[in-house]
Amino acid sequence: MARVAVLHNTLDFQGGADAVCLATCEALASAHDVTLVTASETEPAALADRFGYDLDGVAVHVPPLGRAVAGVLSVAAPRIGPQLAARSAFLQRSFERIADRFDVAISTANELDLPIPSVQYVHYPQFRLDRLPDGDPGRLDRLWSRLSAPSDDTLMGPDVTLLANSAWTADVVDRLYGTRPAVVHPPVDPVECETPWTDRENGIVTVGRFAPDKRPLDAIRIVDEVRERGHRVHLHVVGSAPRAYRDYAARIAAAAAERPYVTVERDVGRARLETLLCTHRYGLNTKPEEHFGMSVAEYVAAGMVAFAPDSGGQREVLDEREDRLFDSVSDAADLVSDAASDGEPPSTARDRFARDRFGAALRDAVDRTVD
Structure with missing residues (x-):
């Protein structure tokens, strides 16, 4: 059993990336000692209930001033623009103080420069966006990138297992960092519907x-x-x-x-x-x-x-x-x-992205990284 830190910059936007974070915690908690590290106003348990995930056995660590920083950024969002990179930079610096408590870090908040072996799940790169022709870096992208962006060599190194949510995202990461993540689609279970x-x-x-x-x-x-x-x-x-x-x-x-x-x-x-x-x-x-x-x-x-x-x-x-x-x-x-x-009914398979497939892939990535 490994000591696992799941790092997620914020649950406040309550979207697909947050569902992936909760699914990761749920998938790993049965085999490892899991702590969710996040700087959010949103309570993880409340969001887990809404999304249908079980966080029993998962500890939650909010860095000092974490909720205050989250609150300030939420209020200022209409004026300051993109802020995920800022939240990630704050979370990373906070995590460095407690990293020695863990064997492996799982980032479900994209790429980070972490001091211990890690599995990094990229929804879309958050740093160096000025290098992409269609990127949306925001005014302070270079500052956050200087503080927290991993180097190309770091992401290619043996201590990092890199994953992406789609082949399209994996291609973007490859263009930006020169390495292509393995694709692990997010978890979406078939919905049991009684209405024909x-x-x-x-x-x-x-x-x-x-x-x-x-x-x-x-x-x-x-x-x-x-x-x-x-x-x-x-x-x-x-x-x-x-x-x-x-x-x-x-x-x-x-x-x-x-x-x-x-x-x-x-x-x-x-x-x-x-x-x-x-x-x-x-x-x-x-x-x-x-x-x-x-x-x-x-x-x-x-x-x-x-x-x-x-x-x-x-x-x-x-x-x-x-x-x-x-x-x-x-x-x-x-x-x-x-x-x-x-009036034709749908024909696409409903079970392509089932939760058990996602959980197995994350557990395998953690096991390989710890080993």
């Missing part, structure tokens, strides 16, 4: 953080256009609204209030989410270049017909199908309208 396809509502569900990069307002515009094409569809916009995006969440609520066919549901529990997924026909994602697409995989796992932008890791989730991937709002409206006219 023919009895499901002719409606759309879009799930994700209420944030500009997720573009939920595009989902509302897509439904507007589908209805203009004669299909009486409705939309559920479902997600979390962290304090960092409170202004944007208000814009979503205002847009929904103008449309009787759009409903906004915030911070729903797992049971309510599965009810929505199992009783509606269509799932819609609107973020371009999604690094993997947890919500897209959940639509598939619930037996929905799923649609997503034609970019990023979500192309892998949807098997690169041209009738499911779009380039614009109008293109998406065309695809959804065609699907509504055809």
Whole structure:
């Protein structure tokens, strides 16, 4: 049994990366002594309950001033822009003080320069983004990179096992650091649905953080256009609204209030989410270049017909199908309208990303790193 630290910069955004963190803790707790190290306002147990993970046996360590720093960054987010790298730099420096208590560190918060052997799960690189033509580094990227970015040699070294959430992300890491991670897709179990396809509502569900990069307002515009094409569809916009995006969440609520066919549901529990997924026909994602697409995989796992932008890791989730991937709002409206006219049930396998596969891969990576 190894002493394992799972490092996660913040659970406050309550998205797919946070689900991966909780799944990692759950998968390793049965075989190792696990401590979750995070600087978050969000309580891990509350988020685990919402996402359906079991953290029994997992200790939680919040660095000194961790919650205060998280609170300040959340309040300042609308003014300072991207902040994940800043949170990671704070977490890494805090962890260095206690690293000797552990045998191995697991970063579920992307690449870090860590003082002990590590498994690093990259959702998307967080440092050196100014070196990517389409990167979004923010004003202080070079500072955070100087403080916490690992060197190329570190990530290629024998003490680091590097993983990525999709082949697309692995290619980005390779371009940035000169080494390609192994691909371990995030865990998404099949959703047990009792409602047959023919009895499901002719409606759309879009799930994700209420944030500009997720573009939920595009989902509302897509439904507007589908209805203009004669299909009486409705939309559920479902997600979390962290304090960092409170202004944007208000814009979503205002847009929904103008449309009787759009409903906004915030911070729903797992049971309510599965009810929505199992009783509606269509799932819609609107973020371009999604690094993997947890919500897209959940639509598939619930037996929905799923649609997503034609970019990023979500192309892998949807098997690169041209009738499911779009380039614009109008293109998406065309695809959804065609699907509504055809009425054909989904054909994509629902168990491709099951949780037991993810857990086995993480345990194997930890065992190899400890050995």
